Amino acid sequence: xxxxxxxxxxxxxxxxxxxxxxxxxxxxxxxxxxxxxxxxxxxxxxxxxxxxxxxxxxxxxxxxxxxxxxxxxxxxxxxxxxxxxxxxxxxxxxxxxxxxxxxxxxxxxxxxxxxxxxxxx
Amino acid sequence: xxxxxxxxxxxxxxxxxxxxxxxxxxxxxxxxxxxxxxxxxxxxxxxxxxxxxxxxxxxxxxxxxxxxxxxxxxxxxxxxxxxxxxxxxxxxxxxxxxxxxxxxxxxxxxxxxxxxxxxxxxxxxxxxxxxxxxxxxxxxxxxxxxxxxxxxxxxxxxxxxxxxxxxxxxxxxxxxxxxxxxxxxxxxxxxxxxxxxxxxxxxxxxxxxxxxxxxxxxxxxxxxxxxxxxxxxxxxxxxxxxxxxxxxxxxxxxxxxxxxxxxxxxxxxxxxxxxxxxxxxxxxxxxxxxxxxxxxxxxxxxxxxxxxxxxxxxxxxxxxxxxxxxxxxxxxxxxxxxxxxxxxxxxxxxxxxxxxxxxxxxxxxxxxxxxxxxxxxxxxxxxxxxxxxxxxxxxxxxxxxxxxxxxxxxxxxxxxxxxxxxx
Ligand SMILES: Cc1cc2nc3c(=O)[nH]c(=O)nc-3n(C[C@H](O)[C@H](O)[C@H](O)COP(=O)(O)OP(=O)(O)OC[C@H]3O[C@@H](n4cnc5c(N)ncnc54)[C@H](O)[C@@H]3O)c2cc1C
Ligand code: SF4
Numbered sequence: 001x002x003x004x005x006x007x008x009x010x011x012x013x014x015x016x017x018x019x020x021x022x023x024x025x026x027x028x029x030x031x032x033x034x035x036x037x038x039x040x041x042x043x044x045x046x047x048x049x050x051x052x053x054x055x056x057x058x059x060x061x062x063x064x065x066x067x068x069x070x071x072x073x074x075x076x077x078x079x080x081x082x083x084x085x086x087x088x089x090x091x092x093x094x095x096x097x098x099x100x101x102x103x104x105x106x107x108x109x110x111x112x113x114x115x116x117x118x119x120x121x
Numbered sequence: 122x123x124x125x126x127x128x129x130x131x132x133x134x135x136x137x138x139x140x141x142x143x144x145x146x147x148x149x150x151x152x153x154x155x156x157x158x159x160x161x162x163x164x165x166x167x168x169x170x171x172x173x174x175x176x177x178x179x180x181x182x183x184x185x186x187x188x189x190x191x192x193x194x195x196x197x198x199x200x201x202x203x204x205x206x207x208x209x210x211x212x213x214x215x216x217x218x219x220x221x222x223x224x225x226x227x228x229x230x231x232x233x234x235x236x237x238x239x240x241x242x243x244x245x246x247x248x249x250x251x252x253x254x255x256x257x258x259x260x261x262x263x264x265x266x267x268x269x270x271x272x273x274x275x276x277x278x279x280x281x282x283x284x285x286x287x288x289x290x291x292x293x294x295x296x297x298x299x300x301x302x303x304x305x306x307x308x309x310x311x312x313x314x315x316x317x318x319x320x321x322x323x324x325x326x327x328x329x330x331x332x333x334x335x336x337x338x339x340x341x342x343x344x345x346x347x348x349x350x351x352x353x354x355x356x357x358x359x360x361x362x363x364x365x366x367x368x369x370x371x372x373x374x375x376x377x378x379x380x381x382x383x384x385x386x387x388x389x390x391x392x393x394x395x396x397x398x399x400x401x402x403x404x405x406x407x408x409x410x411x412x413x414x415x416x417x418x419x420x421x422x423x424x425x426x427x428x429x430x431x432x433x434x435x436x437x438x439x440x441x442x443x444x445x446x447x448x449x450x451x452x453x454x455x456x457x458x459x460x461x462x463x464x465x466x467x468x469x470x471x472x473x474x475x476x477x478x479x480x481x482x483x484x485x486x487x488x489x490x491x492x493x494x495x496x497x498x499x500x501x502x503x504x505x506x507x508x509x510x511x512x513x514x515x516x517x518x519x520x521x522x523x524x525x526x527x528x529x530x531x532x533x534x535x536x537x538x539x540x541x542x543x544x
Contacts, residue, residue, distance in 0.1 A: 007319045008316070009320045013316075014316040050320065050324070051170045051180070055271060065269055065270070067168035067182060097188050115168065116184035116188070
């Protein structure tokens with residue numbers, strides 16, 4: 001049996017996880033404070049994903065920029081592509097938290113949504 | 122002069138949660154004063170995710186987390202004034218503030234909650250020789266520029282200090298197309314959260330050099346590069362270890378310090394270790410009816426704990442206004458908390474058993490990285506808590522829970538001691 005050490009990144013507690021592996025099979029996860037830690041360990045060792053956060057330029061708003069995120073996590077290797085897509089996007093105020101900014105980010109099937117309200121100037 | 126029951130200084134997560142909690146206890150006249158043009162505090166520029174898992178059971182970005190509390194403030198019709206800078210608070214709780222519409226004005230408060238947050242340590246605090254060319258920013262300033270103004274400070278970046286803001290900015294600037302060459306940390310351990318090292322540095326192959334510092338800055342008008350060197354156990358650069366990095370931007374992420382000019386000015390006693398007020402179990406300072414919570418009290422890494430602490434401060438301030446708060450004159454006595462071996466401070470610093478809730482979280486930080494140790498609490502010389510930890514580090518706040526029952530069982534208790542012991 002092989003042991004892999006990981007740090008859960010799902011919340012700032014950053015639990016130190018120990019994963020017992022048999023070949024490619026995950027036998028047990030230890031060290032997690034909550035269930036998300038185990039889910040994370042399983043995913044990180046098979047199909048690592050991340051939430052992407054960035055900003056998009058706003059026209060006619062009280063702020064210049066609105067913060068956004070992918071609604072769900074996307075494959076780790078798609079992170080940069082998602083950010084690139086956003087460079088080309090501008091939105092017009094008003095923007096509300098949860099508004100869809102991009103429908104399908106870089107072919108991931110995941111939408112990008114606003115995470116801040118921006119009122120019209 | 123206008124009168125309010127509770128005036129809250131600062132509309133960040135601490136001020137917002139304190140206001141909502143005070144209102145929920147039945148206080149009508151609550152006012153938040155915020156110098157910025159919006160509520161939410163530092164969270165507005167923290168666009169990354171990782172907030173609120175403990176409070177809302179979902180993972181939010183900074184603005185979303187703030188948005189939840191702003192919505193609660195609006196629902197409760199809590200009054201707030203934006204673009205309003207508090208200039209002074211007197212010992213008898215007259216708050217002097219200033220804004221464009223009203224000019225300079227005064228408010229008489231029955232209770233005050235300090236929630237001013239913290240600011241970044243200045244670069245003057247760093248001992249870097251040489252010129253001060255353009256291109257040197259604090260990490261928080263860079264965060265504001267990139268996330269709120271949409272302006273990139275540079276293309277080739279070195280970061281000094283491994284505090285969370287520096288780590289977050291390493292990733293952010295990488296995603297925006299910059300090359301972050303290295304993060305250097307003076308201490309032999311990182312000051313940031315482990316998760317940020319994993320997902321901000323490791324994910325992007327950015328090296329973290331521990332026990333390293335900047336020994337030289339090149340460039341007169343604009344930064345051209347910096348020299349890093351390894352330091353010995355005493356923080357002195359080791360000759361022969363110098364390495365040059367060309368860069369146009371140097372970000373400093375060397376820590377945060379509670380914003381306590383106002384508190385000091387009104388005579389609130391500060392703890393030299395935290396630079397925040399000394400408080401009792403109710404988060405009340407040495408001045409009766411003046412409470413503190415959030416980063417102004419001690420620097421937090423988790424906003425969830427800020428909200429939790431602020432909720433308690435709001436509740437206690439409400440009890441004070443409603444005369445439900447036992448005073449020392451009524452025979453309430455306090456037991457001091459002392460720290461030893463490895464523990465740097467505790468919040469609170471004293472506990473009144475009569476006044477405390479059934480359970481009280483005592484939060485603290487350690488001074489170094491310790492492996493396989495125990496967190497121990499002694500009531501005088503009797504050990505009552507002995508909690509095993511695989512690792513504790515200065516970057517992560519620790520806590521122990523004391524119960525009212527435990528304290529009431531020992532009426533002659535003189536001192537509570539929190540320390541680290543070998544496992
Ligand atoms: C870069 C960064 C990243 C972080 N990342 C995370 C994370 O991933 N997860 C997490 O859980 N936590 C994170 N935190 C921690 C969390 O954001 C803070 O602990 C929290 O915001 C502190 O709240 P606060 O209300 O005490 O202070 P602040 O948010 O700083 O609010 C203080 C408010 O007081 C106002 N103020 C100050 N002085 C005056 C005055 N004289 N008059 C009027 N108003 C005044 C300020 O304008 C400000 O709005 C991060 C913090 C930073 C800085
Ligand atoms: S296991 Fe749970 S508590 Fe621990 S870091 Fe992961 S999400 Fe946070």
